[in-house]
Amino acid sequence: MTTILVTGATGRVGRHVVQGLLEAGTTVRALVRDPAALPSGIEFVQGDIYDEPTVERAAAGMDAAFLLWPSFSAAGAQPVVAALTEQVPRVVYLSSMGVRDDLPPAANGVWGEIEDLLIGSDWTFLRPGGFAANTLNWADDVRRGDVVRVSSPEAGRSLIHERDIAAVAVLALLDDKHIGQKYTLTGPETLTQTEQIAILSKALGKPIQIEELTPTQARQQMLDQGADPLLAESSVTYWASLVDNPEPVTTTIPALLHRRALTYSEWAEEHADKFRN
Known part of the structure; x- marks a missing residue:
């Protein structure tokens, strides 16, 4: 059975990712500060995503991970992302529409810098507006x-409705055909x-x-x-x-989810x- 790590599991998007994965019959592990906010029956590792050993422990044995980096700075991200990708080859990262592929990572802010750190893994970048x-x-x-x-x-x-972002994340986590894709997501x-x-x-x-x-x-x-x-x-x-x-408005949501965007x-x-x- 597929086992997936979800970071930011109690947040606006992450909680819907957790729910979608559970509905798909997937085993979910959450990295959270407060496990009391999780639905019952969820495996969890309590701790902080900024702590490299905690991330390494949470990622152990996982088939894929949903990554949300909660800071507006990439300071400290390199060892954390390395700890994640050493354990988990497949990462779906919640990035930003603001990332431009014709600019260097540093010019794209924290989102571009995190994307750059994930190059070398099997990544999918979700770039919502x-x-x-x-x-x-x-x-x-x-x-x-x-x-x-x-x-x-x-x-x-x-x-964009956070449920639409989460629905695409679940698709990308469960199907390898989304590896290497950069999805610009809008309402x-x-x-x-x-x-x-x-x-x-x-x-x-x-x-x-x-x-x-x-x-x-x-x-x-x-x-x-x-x-x-x-x-x-x-x-x-x-x-x-x-x-x-x-x-802009993109058609990525209807193309991937086969329904209109919320x-x-x-x-x-x-x-x-x-x-x-």
Whole structure:
């Protein structure tokens, strides 16, 4: 029986990867800090992905692994990835649409650097665009009142449901035909942040206004929420770029899953309670 290691197993994508693998009859081992958040019956190794011996122990005997590197820096990643790939030849890595193959790894940020570390293993790179789940960052504003504060309201994103990312990850982990593939994953449409908030407003049955933040205000807001300074700077710059150059829509999800990609409206309906008091 196939045995697969899942890192980030309790996160937004990882928990759906775990569920998909279980439904496929696969034996799953999770590397987690808090095993209490796992579904019952899951084998686990408790520890931190930044710890090389822990990763080596978790990867022992596994046929494949789903890798999520949780930092916005690749510092310390080389020995950890080496420990993983010495034990597991097959790795599906959650990367980013922002990676460009015509640029050197360092110019592609942490995602490009991790991809480069995986060269030599049997890899598959999942490169999603904006996560629908990232709009949960608006939940505090929505619960407190009727105003959402955003930078670049007309930035266009092809938001993808985390369940779609996980479904592709499960396919790639279970079928060797996906080895060596780089899949750019998006939702079915490009929506501005203004349009996203209107959809969320409809799902909640509550009017929501928009207050535009300056780049300086947006960076500070993210820092106040505990964001890494590098993430805050890069995010604000990226949002501004999406006003004139919105994220594209790809057909990878329907091509691989043989169904349409899930919409942001569906995501908003599913997660509406997280925006309510």
